[in-house]
Amino acid sequence: MRHFAVVGSGPAGFYTAEALERAFGENARVDIIDRYPVPYGLIRFGVAPDHQSLKAVSKRYDKVVESAGVDFIGNVTVGRDVSVQELLELYDAVILATGAPVDRKLGIPGEDLPGVVGSAEFVGWYNGHPDFAELDPPLGGTHAAVIGNGNVALDCARILSKTRHEFEGSDIVGHALDALEGSAIRTITILGRRGPHQIAMTPKELGELGHLEAASPVVEEADFPPVEADDALEPGHRKSITILRGFAATPAESGTSKRMVFDFFAKPLRIEGEGKAEKIVVERTELDESGGARGTGETYEVPASLIISAIGYSTPPMEGVAYDERGGKFLNDQGRIGERLYAVGWARRGPTGTIGTNRPDGYEVADRIVAEMPPGSSQDRAGAEGLKQLLAGRGIMATDYDDWRKIEETEVSNARPGSPREKFVRVEHWLDALKR
Numbered sequence: 398m399r400h401f402a403v404v405g406s407g408p409a410g411f412y413t414a415e416a417l418e419r420a421f422g423e424n425a426r427v428d429i430i431d432r433y434p435v436p437y438g439l440i441r442f443g444v445a446p447d448h449q450s451l452k453a454v455s456k457r458y459d460k461v462v463e464s465a466g467v468d469f470i471g472n473v474t475v476g477r478d479v480s481v482q483e484l485l486e487l488y489d490a491v492i493l494a495t496g497a498p499v500d501r502k503l504g505i506p507g508e509d510l511p512g513v514v515g516s517a518e519f520v521g522w523y524n525g526h527p528d529f530a531e532l533d534p535p536l537g538g539t540h541a542a543v544i545g546n547g548n549v550a551l552d553c554a555r556i557l558s559k560t561r562h563e564f565e566g567s568d569i570v571g572h573a574l575d576a577l578e579g580s581a582i583r584t585i586t587i588l589g590r591r592g593p594h595q596i597a598m599t600p601k602e603l604g605e606l607g608h609l610e611a612a613s614p615v616v617e618e619a620d621f622p623p624v625e626a627d628d629a630l631e632p633g634h635r636k637s638i639t640i641l642r643g644f645a646a647t648p649a650e651s652g653t654s655k656r657m658v659f660d661f662f663a664k665p666l667r668i669e670g671e672g673k674a675e676k677i678v679v680e681r682t683e684l685d686e687s688g689g690a691r692g693t694g695e696t697y698e699v700p701a702s703l704i705i706s707a708i709g710y711s712t713p714p715m716e717g718v719a720y721d722e723r724g725g726k727f728l729n730d731q732g733r734i735g736e737r738l739y740a741v742g743w744a745r746r747g748p749t750g751t752i753g754t755n756r757p758d759g760y761e762v763a764d765r766i767v768a769e770m771p772p773g774s775s776q777d778r779a780g781a782e783g784l785k786q787l788l789a790g791r792g793i794m795a796t797d798y799d800d801w802r803k804i805e806e807t808e809v810s811n812a813r814p815g816s817p818r819e820k821f822v823r824v825e826h827w828l829d830a831l832k833r
């Protein structure tokens with residue numbers, strides 16, 4: 398019998414467990430280990446609460462853990478409660494699927510001022526991540542800014558601009574819903590260092606901005622290259638640009654009270670304010686020969702008392718695991734970190750791609766493992782039993798699949814009207830739910 402430890406229960410962890418289960422069948426046991434007693438990683442804590450249809454992918458993951466050879470072990474932080482080296486002694490292979498939960502720094506003066514938050518923090522706050530329940534982002538000013546030109550920036554801007562009514566059917570947490578309802582923010586500026594052709598925003602997410610109850614997108618026609626230049630774009634990207642051009646051609650809805658201003662060719666230089674963020678000093682840019690942003694020397698100010706940086710994430714290093722400082726991920730060769738140690742998902746390739754992009758990662762690594770330890774060849778490792786013994790000796794209460802279900806059922810039964818669940822936002826609340 399082979400024993401595999403998959404560390405992390407986000408999409409990459411589940412696809413890897415699925416692939417290993419399919420490859421080894423009853424010749425292996427796969428344990429999905431997570432720091433939290435509830436699974437799914439960014440499906441729970443990242444994907445926007447008003448995108449419930451996307452979150453439904455977790456139903457597929459449920460089937461993986463319901464199969465006989467796969468187990469869930471929650472409330473265990475690898476690198477703190479148990480080391481990777483210890484896991485390698487207990488398991489035939491260890492696959493790190495720990496994601497990239499740390500916000501990349503802007504690297505400009507003033508970014509530590511109160512009022513400047515990373516998107517992982519802000520998104521975690523409205524999605525019920527226990528580390529960010531206390532964030533309390535300042536929503537009392539009239540201006541906010543989001544730095545970045547990807548879908549996460551769009552998520553943040555959209556969430557800031559929606560009415561309470563528009564969150565019906567979402568699983569946004571109560572504390573965020575109440576705070577957002579009382580928000581005074583009327584202008585949300587989305588800053589990008591380059592132009593519309595360089596955005597990493599997808600058509601669905603952009604299209605939504607045209608249908609908001611209380612907010613309208615504002616885009617400058619002068620920022621676009623001639624329309625013929627769109628012909629060279631990949632079809633999905635061209636669709637995004639067409640949507641943006643449509644916003645530019647339409648005057649902001651007069652009936653809406655909020656504006657979402659796309660400020661292209663805008664490079665943040667520094668954040669200023671008396672003891673808290675008040676404005677961003679920005680340099681106007683233009684595209685250089687290689688498509689990068691070149692400063693023009695012209696500067697201006699964007700007022701903002703809440704500034705969200707959405708410029709990417711990194712994987713924190715883990716003791717004993719080779720690390721790629723520049724890439725902010727585990728150092729790996731097509732998923733292989735070292736002997737019997739692998740990485741998948743964002744921990745392998747950095748924070749890019751959609752949920753589905755993590756599937757080939759998991760299957761590729763499973764194929765490598767099959768090649769390196771074919772089904773039928775046996776080893777005598779302790780697997781889950783050994784891990785549980787070790788954790789119990791350290792006073793760590795590992796949780797299991799039944800515990801996860803109990804927590805989720807309690808969340809669903811606590812749901813306010815119009816919401817599929819009321820998420821617990823503190824680890825103690827999860828553990829309390831288990832005592833009921």
Ligand SMILES: Cc1cc2nc3c(=O)[nH]c(=O)nc-3n(C[C@H](O)[C@H](O)[C@H](O)COP(=O)(O)OP(=O)(O)OC[C@H]3O[C@@H](n4cnc5c(N)ncnc54)[C@H](O)[C@@H]3O)c2cc1C
Pocket residue numbers: 404405406407408409410430431432433436437438439440443444445448451473474475476494495496497498520549552741742743744749750751752753755
């Ligand atoms: C704000 C946001 C919105 C997004 N929206 C979309 C979207 O709408 N559509 C889409 O297709 N994609 C979206 N994505 C991308 C998608 O979420 C990722 O592609 C995917 O979640 C990456 O999967 P992963 O398994 O590598 O990492 P994660 O989903 O981050 O999972 C990592 C898991 O590892 C666990 N973990 C971390 N460290 C440890 C440790 N030391 N010990 C134990 N467990 C640990 C975490 O608790 C977590 O469960 C979004 C991403 C973000 C950030």
